[in-house]
Amino acid sequence: MAQTAAHAEHQEHPIKLYLLVWGLLFVLSVCSYLVDYFGLHGYLRWGLILIFMVLKAGLIVAVFMHMAWERLALIYAIIVPPVLVLVFVAMMVSESHYTLLTRVNFFGAGP
Amino acid sequence: MHETTKTKPGIALPPLAPGMQGFASDWASDQRAFKNVSWGKAMMWIFLLSDTFVFGCFLLAYMTARMSTTVPWPNPSEVFALNIGGQDIPLILIAIMTFVLISSSGTMAMAVMYGYRRDRRKTAALMLLTALFGATFVGMQAFEWTKLIHEGVRPWENPFGAAQFGSSFFMITGFHGTHVTIGVIFLIIIARKVWRGDFDQEKRGFFTSRKGRYEIVEITGLYWHFVDLVWVFIFAFFYLW
Numbered sequence: 001m002a003q004t005a006a007h008a009e010h011q012e013h014p015i016k017l018y019l020l021v022w023g024l025l026f027v028l029s030v031c032s033y034l035v036d037y038f039g040l041h042g043y044l045r046w047g048l049i050l051i052f053m054v055l056k057a058g059l060i061v062a063v064f065m066h067m068a069w070e071r072l073a074l075i076y077a078i079i080v081p082p083v084l085v086l087v088f089v090a091m092m093v094s095e096s097h098y099t100l101l102t103r104v105n106f107f108g109a110g111p
Numbered sequence: 112m113h114e115t116t117k118t119k120p121g122i123a124l125p126p127l128a129p130g131m132q133g134f135a136s137d138w139a140s141d142q143r144a145f146k147n148v149s150w151g152k153a154m155m156w157i158f159l160l161s162d163t164f165v166f167g168c169f170l171l172a173y174m175t176a177r178m179s180t181t182v183p184w185p186n187p188s189e190v191f192a193l194n195i196g197g198q199d200i201p202l203i204l205i206a207i208m209t210f211v212l213i214s215s216s217g218t219m220a221m222a223v224m225y226g227y228r229r230d231r232r233k234t235a236a237l238m239l240l241t242a243l244f245g246a247t248f249v250g251m252q253a254f255e256w257t258k259l260i261h262e263g264v265r266p267w268e269n270p271f272g273a274a275q276f277g278s279s280f281f282m283i284t285g286f287h288g289t290h291v292t293i294g295v296i297f298l299i300i301i302a303r304k305v306w307r308g309d310f311d312q313e314k315r316g317f318f319t320s321r322k323g324r325y326e327i328v329e330i331t332g333l334y335w336h337f338v339d340l341v342w343v344f345i346f347a348f349f350y351l352w
Binding site for chain 2: 013015018019021022025026029032033035036037039045046049050052053056057060061063064065066070071072073074076077078081082085088089092093095096097099100103104107
């Protein structure tokens with residue numbers, strides 16, 4: 001009884017969807033590798049790296065980890081906290097600028 | 112789909128509200144917030160959330176070290192180049208490792224799908240194939256570590272530039288490799304249970320004495336996809352940046 005209930009509850013996804021996402025992940029990985037292969041620089045390089053990274057992460061979480069079919073209660077509980085890490089990033093960026101400044105001031109020779 | 116709370120059979124509960132209203136009522140309700148998710152799956156998600164913070168802190172530490180050093184950072188494109196047929200190909204080993212890990216994620220997704228179709232043989236075979244890809248990945252990482260150590264990269268110094276490069280590299284890839292290794296062991300254990308038919312016969316586990324269900328394949332899959340997910344971030348920030 002519990003078996004059938006648990007079984008019926010889970011949605012079946014067509015194999016095509018998984019193959020499509022799998023293919024997309026390969027294409028995106030090739031793209032991000034090509035960014036390095038062609039030696040792109042500056043904001044273009046960083047922007048492309050971030051775009052491909054976010055797309056790949058989104059596909060894995062949404063389809064492979066079935067997050068797209070979960071209820072909002074679970075989605076928000078899992079997705080929102082990691083986004084708050086960006087606050088920590090901002091703090092550490094400011095901190096590293098300060099560290100670099102003191103290093104250059106007191107030990108000479110900048111980058 | 113008509114969603115209902117996952118509960119013991121025989122107890123009828125009102126259907127769950129959709130969208131934001133459902134989000135508010137789920138979290139405001141008594142007993143449990145994750146209505147149609149089993150405790151095993153919810154706990155794996157919460158563990159993965161905590162692991163996200165571990166890797167997040169590692170990448171942050173790496174960012175801070177790289178931003179605050181006065182010595183130029185080594186160029187990963189050159190450091191991780193391989194000489195194939197007399198030509199230096201940038202970052203090629205890392206690219207192959209990425210493809211191996213993505214392939215393993217694909218086979219794992221297939222395994223989860225066949226698990227829910229209760230196809231014992233295909234599920235076990237695909238899980239073992241996933242484990243094989245994982246082991247290949249760890250093997251290539253061991254090769255990479257050996258190569259770098261021979262070139263003189265240490266946690267405290269390296270011949271290419273900033274000293275923090277070595278410590279960041281060994282800590283981040285080492286921790287990720289450990290996760291892959293644990294995943295391979297986890298996969299082999301569960302694949303063996305699937306192959307024996309433990310979940311068809313509702314055999315009790317030797318450790319917990321509880322009946323196993325095919326859902327454990329999906330929970331294993333969550334862990335495995337997470338390992339791939341972390342690699343996506345390491346690949347972007349450590350190798351490509």
